[in-house]
Amino acid sequence: MADLMDARSKQEANTAQGSGKERLTRKQHQLQKLQATGFQTKS
Structure with missing residues (x-):
């Protein structure tokens, strides 16, 4: 998941x-x- 977010931010950059x-x-x-x-998961 973190890799996916990192790849996405790299693409956006x-x-x-x-x-x-x-x-x-x-x-x-x-x-x-x-x-x-x-917040949703907490409550």
Whole structure:
């Protein structure tokens, strides 16, 4: 799973070369998704 995420971020980095903002927002969205699923599993 970690390898898959790593490959995906590498692919995003290649497609969005120099577009740091886009990568940042995508990372934030991924974090929010992880937090949301974490809260669901906790409760």
